[in-house]
Amino acid sequence: MDVTARDGTRLYVETAGESGTPILFIHEFGGNYDAWEPQMSFFARRHRCITYAARGYAPSDTPQDVERYSQGVAVEDAVAVLDGLGIEKAHVVGLSMGGFTAVHFGLKAPERALSLTVAGAGYGCEKATEDYFRGVSLKVAENFEKDPVAFSRIYALGASRVQFQTKDPRGWAAFAERLSRHSAVGAANTMRGVQARRPSFWDMEERLKAMTLPTLVIVGDEDDHCLQPGIFLKRTIPACGLAVLPKTGHTLNLEEPAAFNALLAEFIAQAQAGAWGPRDPRADPGQVMRTE
Structure with missing residues (x-):
């Protein structure tokens, strides 16, 4: 089915599961709506699952103007999907680019989220590599513009993608x-309008400190540029937990689907039970051992 975004862009949506609390899955730059199939199939047993193709990804519309792509627009599109389905609130789950959207969704539309799962998000956040990331994003945009088929073979073998290829060659081939x-x-347009322009998590520190939604951050330990941003989110968002998957790269939900699903299922269960709250104030990070 299709829904219409705020600016008239048509977004392609798929659902699975007829009842249960809604879960909205938001894909990464290197994926699409169908990259969430291991989660759609698993969680549809107990939840109403929703995924969609972001603008610029077939079969959704592809606006030609780069100014119709931004981090703010990405959040508006996610809200439009919920509106189009008549859903008031959902657990919001995002990977990488979708993980950034999940964070911004929590800041911009917290009343529409039951919880946030932020997986593999952090590229471009570290202040030391911020300018470098923007430059790489623009170069990636140029390369996709010239020949997406040829460049996809290069992009799919990135430093945080080869782990997936090693573990699951067939799954990686489908990703590629x-x-x-x-x-x-x-x-x-996605690289130029969303990736290269989005703010660092460090630039949003005060807003993140005030965000009270239950949040789960998941990173792979070989997804180097997401590790420190993940720790930052853990230390900054009051009700945030951090899970690190060993010997794992960027494509978390496909590379380690069983582990990802187990973590997400337990988190959602705790969030719905009201058991995933802010950190206990007695757990003072400045204390090594109690002496009195």
């Missing part, structure tokens, strides 16, 4: 094939 279907215009 999905990547090769990226729209040249959509990929370039």
